[in-house]
Amino acid sequence: MASRTIENYLKQIYLSRPADETQWLTMGKLSMAVGVTPGTATSMVRAISDAHLVEYEPRAGVRLTPAGEQLALHVLRRHRLIELLLVKVLGLDWSEVHAEAEELEHVVSDRLLARIDEILHHPAFDPHGDPIPTAGGVVRRQDCCTVLDCPLDSPTRIARILDQSAEFLQYVNVCGLLPGAEISVASRNHQAQTVEVMVIKSGEKQALTLSFAVAEKFFVQTT
Amino acid sequence: MASRTIENYLKQIYLSRPADETQWLTMGKLSMAVGVTPGTATSMVRAISDAHLVEYEPRAGVRLTPAGEQLALHVLRRHRLIELLLVKVLGLDWSEVHAEAEELEHVVSDRLLARIDEILHHPAFDPHGDPIPTAGGVVRRQDCCTVLDCPLDSPTRIARILDQSAEFLQYVNVCGLLPGAEISVASRNHQAQTVEVMVIKSGEKQALTLSFAVAEKFFVQTT
DNA sequence: AAAACAATTTTGGGCAAGCAAAGTTAATTG
DNA sequence: CAATTAACTTTGCTTGCCCAAAATTGTTTT
Ligand SMILES: [Mn+2]
Ligand SMILES: [Mn+2]
Ligand SMILES: [Mn+2]
Ligand SMILES: [Mn+2]
Numbered sequence: 001m002a003s004r005t006i007e008n009y010l011k012q013i014y015l016s017r018p019a020d021e022t023q024w025l026t027m028g029k030l031s032m033a034v035g036v037t038p039g040t041a042t043s044m045v046r047a048i049s050d051a052h053l054v055e056y057e058p059r060a061g062v063r064l065t066p067a068g069e070q071l072a073l074h075v076l077r078r079h080r081l082i083e084l085l086l087v088k089v090l091g092l093d094w095s096e097v098h099a100e101a102e103e104l105e106h107v108v109s110d111r112l113l114a115r116i117d118e119i120l121h122h123p124a125f126d127p128h129g130d131p132i133p134t135a136g137g138v139v140r141r142q143d144c145c146t147v148l149d150c151p152l153d154s155p156t157r158i159a160r161i162l163d164q165s166a167e168f169l170q171y172v173n174v175c176g177l178l179p180g181a182e183i184s185v186a187s188r189n190h191q192a193q194t195v196e197v198m199v200i201k202s203g204e205k206q207a208l209t210l211s212f213a214v215a216e217k218f219f220v221q222t223t
Numbered sequence: 224m225a226s227r228t229i230e231n232y233l234k235q236i237y238l239s240r241p242a243d244e245t246q247w248l249t250m251g252k253l254s255m256a257v258g259v260t261p262g263t264a265t266s267m268v269r270a271i272s273d274a275h276l277v278e279y280e281p282r283a284g285v286r287l288t289p290a291g292e293q294l295a296l297h298v299l300r301r302h303r304l305i306e307l308l309l310v311k312v313l314g315l316d317w318s319e320v321h322a323e324a325e326e327l328e329h330v331v332s333d334r335l336l337a338r339i340d341e342i343l344h345h346p347a348f349d350p351h352g353d354p355i356p357t358a359g360g361v362v363r364r365q366d367c368c369t370v371l372d373c374p375l376d377s378p379t380r381i382a383r384i385l386d387q388s389a390e391f392l393q394y395v396n397v398c399g400l401l402p403g404a405e406i407s408v409a410s411r412n413h414q415a416q417t418v419e420v421m422v423i424k425s426g427e428k429q430a431l432t433l434s435f436a437v438a439e440k441f442f443v444q445t446t
Numbered sequence: 447a448a449a450a451c452a453a454t455t456t457t458g459g460g461c462a463a464g465c466a467a468a469g470t471t472a473a474t475t476g
Numbered sequence: 477c478a479a480t481t482a483a484c485t486t487t488g489c490t491t492g493c494c495c496a497a498a499a500t501t502g503t504t505t506t
Contacts, residue, residue, distance in 0.1 A: 026453080038454065039456075040495070042454070042455055044492095059501070100334075103330040111323075116313065251482095260466080262467090262486075263463070265486085266464095
């Protein structure tokens with residue numbers, strides 16, 4: 001059994017892996033993601049590599065083996081199912097569940113997880129719109145664009161938000177930009193680096209301005 | 224914050240404390256309860272005593288300070304509320320929830336615990352009939368007798384079972400001796416050390432024989 | 447090509463928990 | 477009382493995980 005430390009490393013290696021599959025994740029990035037000093041990450045990765053859960057190339061970086069990826073996806077599945085349970089059944093606010101799940105993901109048994117999955121009717125997405133890997137370790141990929149690059153003036157639906165920080169999610173809540181919300185992008189200003197978004201908030205249409213950096217965090221799906 | 228190890232020690236010191244308040248809990252008993260060697264218990268208790276959570280008297284034993292007791296009761300509250308949640312909301316069998324709660328009790332936040340308490344309508348007892356300490360750390364004491372010493376031939380109700388092992392609880396399940404079940408004690412045989420119990424199992428009355436040792440595990444309340 | 451820089455690895459050390467086995471103490475027994 | 481025994485404590489060692497700071501390496505810059 002992998003320790004909770006190792007589970008956290010594997011999960012972060014998965015989440016922080018570079019888009020280009022041939023690339024390695026550097027120790028600097030990993031140590032930041034896990035929240036330890038670079039030296040600690042190096043020696044931990046050495047150990048995890050001895051267990052054949054990652055490949056490690058000194059001065060290049062780290063990459064999950066198939067076994068390591070399965071384990072990472074299992075942790076991610078636990079994390080996201082727990083988040084959804086906390087929102088749907090326990091009634092916590094979606095801005096607080098990430099921190100909570102960060103701990104719970106390491107102690108929930110397979111049996112309990114199966115019950116949670118049943119109660120939620122085998123959901124495909126967590127409260128932030130992140131896909132929940134299947135019990136078999138498969139991630140159903142949804143290709144969609146962001147508020148930054150979707151077509152203008154067409155009605156779309158927010159599908160996913162790429163930020164787990166409680167403060168940001170509370171702001172998102174206030175704006176009504178939650179997953180499922182219908183919006184359309186009115187315009188983009190490349191000089192000011194801002195996007196103007198129309199959102200239906202408690203019945204009436206409202207305009208909202210976001211920076212490019214923030215717009216990029218919102219994935220949308222054309223309806 | 225107390226580590227999960229310390230939380231476990233405090234909880235076991237509370238649960239294993241001798242009935243006589245003036246007595247100390249010996250290191251032997253404690254090390255058995257926690258599942259470590261006696262030497263480990265001794266040095267751990269020394270450390271916890273430095274934190275003023277217990278009093279430790281070499282060669283006598285250990286005893287909780289008021290601060291330590293509050294912490295222990297908090298852990299116990301988490302444990303028992305979680306057990307009830309797992310049974311009532313998640314639909315786990317009551318024989319499996321103890322092991323599950325043993326881990327979860329250390330990672331559930333105050334906020335989540337408050338939600339659980341609300342959803343369950345501030346329950347007073349867990350699935351085994353054990354009292355749930357209040358948020359203020361008060362244990363509501365119910366004085367009742369056991370199947371070993373209750374009056375004969377009077378209808379009573381099972382209130383509490385003093386054994387958390389899954390196998391035993393599954394047997395209890397089969398016999399219909401769960402908390403809430405109506406029973407009456409027909410006779411006791413002091414030579415054979417057995418008790419004959421009448422229990423209403425799926426409509427019809429059934430007779431059941433238990434040893435003194437097992438009878439003692441069932442607390443009953445006269446109805 | 448040399449110097450400077452940034453990223454990474456190595457070294458040395460710390461803390462929390464644990465075990466095994468040796469040493470101590472206190473109670474029990476002959 | 478002396479000897480034995482059982483319970484407890486001490487000692488020495490291990491493992492997992494972490495940090496700070498020094499050393500190394502690969503890449504830019506000058
Ligand atoms: Mn985690
Ligand atoms: Mn999420
Ligand atoms: Mn526990
Ligand atoms: Mn219980």
